[in-house]
Amino acid sequence: MDIPRNWRLRDQRYRLQGTKCTSCGERHFPPRQVCPRCKGRALEPYVFKGRGTVYSYTVVYQAPEGYEDYVPYVVALVDLEEGVRVTAQLTDISPDEVSIGMPVEMVVRKLYEEGDQGIILYGYKFRPLLTP
Amino acid sequence: MRDVAIVGIGQTPVREHWDRGLRDLAVEAILAAMDDAHIRRADALFVGNMLSGTLGFQEHLGALIAEYAGLEGIEAVKVEAACGSAAAALRQAVLAVQSGQVDVAIAVGVEKLTELASKCTTNALAMAADADYEAVMGLSFVAINALLMRRYMYEYRVNKEDFAAFTVNAHANAQHNPFAMFRMPITREQYAAAKMIADPINLLDSSPVSDGAAAVVVAAADKAWEFSEAPVRVAACEVGTDTVALDNRENPLWLKGVERSARRAYQKAGISPQEIGVYEVHDAFSIMAALSLEASGLAEPGTAVRLANEGEITPQGRIPIATMGGLKGRGHPVGATGLYQVVECVLQLRGQAPAAVQVPDVQYAMAQNIGGSGATVITTILERLTK
Numbered sequence: 082m083d084i085p086r087n088w089r090l091r092d093q094r095y096r097l098q099g100t101k102c103t104s105c106g107e108r109h110f111p112p113r114q115v116c117p118r119c120k121g122r123a124l125e126p127y128v129f130k131g132r133g134t135v136y137s138y139t140v141v142y143q144a145p146e147g148y149e150d151y152v153p154y155v156v157a158l159v160d161l162e163e164g165v166r167v168t169a170q171l172t173d174i175s176p177d178e179v180s181i182g183m184p185v186e187m188v189v190r191k192l193y194e195e196g197d198q199g200i201i202l203y204g205y206k207f208r209p210l211l212t213p
Numbered sequence: 214m215r216d217v218a219i220v221g222i223g224q225t226p227v228r229e230h231w232d233r234g235l236r237d238l239a240v241e242a243i244l245a246a247m248d249d250a251h252i253r254r255a256d257a258l259f260v261g262n263m264l265s266g267t268l269g270f271q272e273h274l275g276a277l278i279a280e281y282a283g284l285e286g287i288e289a290v291k292v293e294a295a296c297g298s299a300a301a302a303l304r305q306a307v308l309a310v311q312s313g314q315v316d317v318a319i320a321v322g323v324e325k326l327t328e329l330a331s332k333c334t335t336n337a338l339a340m341a342a343d344a345d346y347e348a349v350m351g352l353s354f355v356a357i358n359a360l361l362m363r364r365y366m367y368e369y370r371v372n373k374e375d376f377a378a379f380t381v382n383a384h385a386n387a388q389h390n391p392f393a394m395f396r397m398p399i400t401r402e403q404y405a406a407a408k409m410i411a412d413p414i415n416l417l418d419s420s421p422v423s424d425g426a427a428a429v430v431v432a433a434a435d436k437a438w439e440f441s442e443a444p445v446r447v448a449a450c451e452v453g454t455d456t457v458a459l460d461n462r463e464n465p466l467w468l469k470g471v472e473r474s475a476r477r478a479y480q481k482a483g484i485s486p487q488e489i490g491v492y493e494v495h496d497a498f499s500i501m502a503a504l505s506l507e508a509s510g511l512a513e514p515g516t517a518v519r520l521a522n523e524g525e526i527t528p529q530g531r532i533p534i535a536t537m538g539g540l541k542g543r544g545h546p547v548g549a550t551g552l553y554q555v556v557e558c559v560l561q562l563r564g565q566a567p568a569a570v571q572v573p574d575v576q577y578a579m580a581q582n583i584g585g586s587g588a589t590v591i592t593t594i595l596e597r598l599t600k
């Protein structure tokens with residue numbers, strides 16, 4: 082992916098910034114221009130706390146190009162406390178320790194490297210909850 | 214709006230066609246469909262395709278394929294909706310003829326997935342998902358379906374081994390279909406031992422990367438008998454959508470796109486789900502077959518796997534699916550798949566399916582083509598016509 086595209090997404094990748102609807106209070110990640118619930122257009126930025134639980138997960142053995150070095154890795158659907166679900170890798174945990182319902186928190190880690198000369202992309206992952 | 218019918222069908226075998234290009238495959242399917250309808254011309258061509266640009270560096274398929282099929286000069290465009298592209302093209306052909314703007318339209322779906330190395334194909338297929346929020350996390354298309362399957366097993370207390378019933382049925386049927394990619398049966402033991410791709414999805418849960426093309430000729434129903442000895446009425450061809458990213462769905466185990474599309478189709482056709490005699494399901498993965506059966510109103514939530522294990526999905530069962538192998542056994546040339554499903558439904562309605570998988574006296578057959586993990590769904594209901 083090109084540099085401007087990743088730069089554009091920095092608030093999402095590094096701090097889970099989404100939007101909150103000023104009409105109905107619904108929160109969204111990724112950020113939106115139209116609230117899916119009430120169709121309102123008055124939205125403001127909202128930074129998610131980054132804590133949640135695992136809704137589902139998979140252990141990837143055959144990775145897409147660029148991710149081969151990391152197999153096996155875990156990708157999960159995480160239910161955030163604020164009531165939004167995000168897709169992210171789990172980190173600091175071995176695949177056989179993961180379970181549905183386990184509490185996790187967001188950290189920023191390397192997502193991938195684009196070859197020797199390309200960019201190194203960082204973004205959110207989730208680890209088992211350490212912070213009380 | 215006038216009634217429309219399918220008056221001609223054509224398909225190429227689903228294979229790794231190393232010796233044939235995208236246009237060769239598309240033209241073969243189109244010519245077969247035109248011969249079947251006894252026509253030498255058409256007014257419009259709608260080409261379903263997902264990845265010709267990414268994998269073959271070729272876009273602009275409408276004009277290109279019209280030209281090589283001997284149809285140069287007619288209206289022709291490409292239609293894209295990920296793995297739902299082919300049925301989305303059929304929808305355009307149906308609308309064109311229904312409206313009266315066009316008398317004879319051809320819909321063709323074509324895909325050439327083996328053009329590049331398999332890693333590129335994996336990345337390209339992930340383009341059906343959200344690039345910024347799903348694919349970037351290292352999530353392949355298989356992995357997205359694995360997330361669904363894991364949650365399904367958890368919520369409904371279903372064992373992984375029980376999903377074998379879908380694969381076993383698909384392969385058992387595919388062996389009778391000369392156009393199918395995998396013409397050999399598989400056992401539950403082979404399923405249990407298959408290599409894991411994205412746990413819990415293994416190789417035998419997944420449809421194969423392959424090439425192929427399928428086409429149909431659409432004409433006004435009141436003229437259908439002028440073209441064909443066995444025309445089939447398009448009772449409905451309805452599109453429903455859902456969020457592209459799985460995580461934006463409140464309940465990912467309920468495919469709202471399927472529900473919306475199927476409900477519209479039943480309503481348009483004026484029938485209930487129970488009247489469907491054959492259901493060509495979008496079984497790109499076993500879990501998709503289960504979720505589709507449920508959201509289409511053919512099984513209660515959480516019961517599709519049991520239904521499959523009770524033998525109800527075989528050609529002799531209550532709701533036969535994947536009668537010619539489905540995506541798993543026939544193969545899944547993504548942007549062509551939806552029209553393979555339709556061609557197979559037409560064969561069933563005509564009574565021209567291979568004897569071992571022919572379902573007797575089918576009045577209504579349903580083909581359901583899905584783009585992505587359920588974001589675009591096209592449900593087509595076909596009805597047998599009698600003179």
Ligand SMILES: [Zn+2]
Nearest residue numbers: 102105116119
């Ligand atoms: Zn709102």
